[in-house]
Amino acid sequence: MKIGATIRAARKAKGLTLEKLALEAGTDASNLSRLERDQQGANKELLERILQILGISLTGAHRIDPNVGEDIRIKGLIPVISWVQAGSWCEVSDIYAVGDAEQWLPCPVTHGPRTYAVRIRGESMYNPHERWSFRDGDIIFVDPDRDAIHRSLVVAKLTDTQEATFKQLIIEGEQKYLKALNPSWPEQIMRINGNAEFCGVAIAKHESLI
Template sequence: MKDLKWSEGELGRKSGVPQPTIHRILTGVSASPRHNNVEKIAKALGVTSEWLWKGSDTAERFQMASSGARDEGYTAGLVPLISWEQAANWVGHPAPEPFQEPEAWLPCPVPHSATTFALRVRGLSMFNPRERRSFQDGDVIFVDPARLPEHASFVIAKLGNSQEATFRQLVVEGERHFLKPVNDSWPDPILELTEHARICGVAVCKVEIF
């Protein structure tokens, strides 16, 4: 609702679930909402009912409502958790030989393309306690190469001859594109994307690891 800037009333109109019922669910008064109502709310929000049941402290989605998540070719299922080295050269699964087995296969909480992969966040360059959307060391992000990178997207990029991918927020200023860390205190400056850089995918969801 926050991502879509919907009120309880708007969600009620979109889903067909009465606003008082939505209010009781959101405030915890209705601890065991009807499955049919959850399905309607999930459909209106463009997420799975399973994701809603798990709660927002488990998974956070990014841009799914406005990025064509319901387009043909998008599905749900397991995706490989790969290394940052693999991500820099990822062209879809199965990857070209030699292909290293992924660390694990993880269920992606949101619809995604067949080329989607997962990464484990390293370091604190993308963590900022003042930002609603930030990433701690150890969080798992799901990255979809089929998503169109837009201003403010969180992207995985390969810079020049680097052997590893990097994780940053995309800033678009006219024809120029920049990558910036979310951490205001991070020593690395904002970088301008050059013709030698390549965006490998857009982060569509994260799962916090406790």
């Protein structure tokens, strides 16, 4: 994620307009707009002011570089990653080890330091008659440090695939199943026998009006 996209995501998460942030940072909105679109750079002092206003911190000896967004640690924002990245989540201990994020979003609930977000694909978890229902394109927040218990909504990776899947965990005695919430889904129940690795528990759904 380049510095411009990082600044734009953090600004929107804080509910700041271009004009408001530009005023606080001591620049003008047109310059800030070009910076957010990575069409121009900014001097070190201006970048430091913008990052401070947005609550974006730098790690240790990391330097400010207008073209390198990977060095930026965003406080309070969660990365939206791909399902391939989610499938590798259990193997990493740092959310920044997965590479670029699609975008960064504020999580509405208390979460662990490795929490990530993924965008739902398909309609297997869509059931408008249940408490939880997820449409294609919805975004969920997933905490890999939360214990998966009976009826948890989990992201799991099967051993024969590189990508993860989103289902409800059903535990009956020693047996575990993955269940699609959609009652019309062709394969609603999948039995798992040590052939799945849990990559986190869904803790919230992102609600957006746009």
